[in-house]
Amino acid sequence: MEHAVIDLDERDHQPAESSATAQDHAVTRQKVVLGFAAVFVVGALIGGFAVQRRASHEQRERNSIVALVAFPQSASLGSPTFQTATLEGGRGAPQVKMTGHLVVINAGPAPITVRQVAAERPGMALASAGQPRLSPLGGTGELVVELLFECSAAFFQEPLPMAFEVETEDKHVREVSYPVTLAGSDWQRVAPANCGSA
Missing domain, CATH: 2.60.40 (Immunoglobulin-like)
Incomplete structure (x- = not known):
């Protein structure tokens, strides 16, 4: 009966991604995350400005x-x-x-x-x-x-x-x-x- 031998030194022969390509993917992911964060911040600022403007308008009406x-x-x-x-x-x-x-x-x-x-x-x-x-x-x-x-x-x-x-x-x-x-x-x-x- 033959025993299966596993060669621990055997490596995956799949072609490895170049380090440049991996770095590009990381930069792209970082840009997407930063883009989402910027959109969120801009939305919050616009929403806050609209609320503040409405409150200011209501205050002016009340004062008049x-x-x-x-x-x-x-x-x-x-x-x-x-x-x-x-x-x-x-x-x-x-x-x-x-x-x-x-x-x-x-x-x-x-x-x-x-x-x-x-x-x-x-x-x-x-x-x-x-x-x-x-x-x-x-x-x-x-x-x-x-x-x-x-x-x-x-x-x-x-x-x-x-x-x-x-x-x-x-x-x-x-x-x-x-x-x-x-x-x-x-x-x-x-x-x-x-x-x-x-």
């Missing part, structure tokens, strides 16, 4: 929204005056000056600064007299206003549209109108005392 609520709080007596040039269309009737406090609530989504407020209708004019007031989100501020009115004008009966000049967080200035109800307020209670002394 102004919503406020205002109502009269207190008033103090002023001195009767007989100036007629201050009020447009003044008829020579006694004009009374009164200082009032106006509460302003920021109902918008971002902080605002109320720079000034003004209102005018026949027989009455109103303008802010104090410094601008910063109002944080949901914050309440108080503005000092001066009213000049004719005692014969019944301007307390209807809401008074007031024009608010507001600076938003993005430093843009906007004008917002809000109808303020004066009927039943301290302003209406104090006014007759002013007129009675006129």
Whole structure:
């Protein structure tokens, strides 16, 4: 019985790859891996930029929204005056000056600064007299206003549209109108005392 002999020195007679070809394959694989990594990084950067741009746009839109609520709080007596040039269309009737406090609530989504407020209708004019007031989100501020009115004008009966000049967080200035109800307020209670002394 013959025993099979294995020659351990026998080599595979397959033609071996040249070292240059093997090196080319390694470089090609490395380039493919680097290409995939570059595509992934570029995609992540573009996606991140798009998300950041959308968030920035939404922030700008939110900052541009102004919503406020205002109502009269207190008033103090002023001195009767007989100036007629201050009020447009003044008829020579006694004009009374009164200082009032106006509460302003920021109902918008971002902080605002109320720079000034003004209102005018026949027989009455109103303008802010104090410094601008910063109002944080949901914050309440108080503005000092001066009213000049004719005692014969019944301007307390209807809401008074007031024009608010507001600076938003993005430093843009906007004008917002809000109808303020004066009927039943301290302003209406104090006014007759002013007129009675006129």
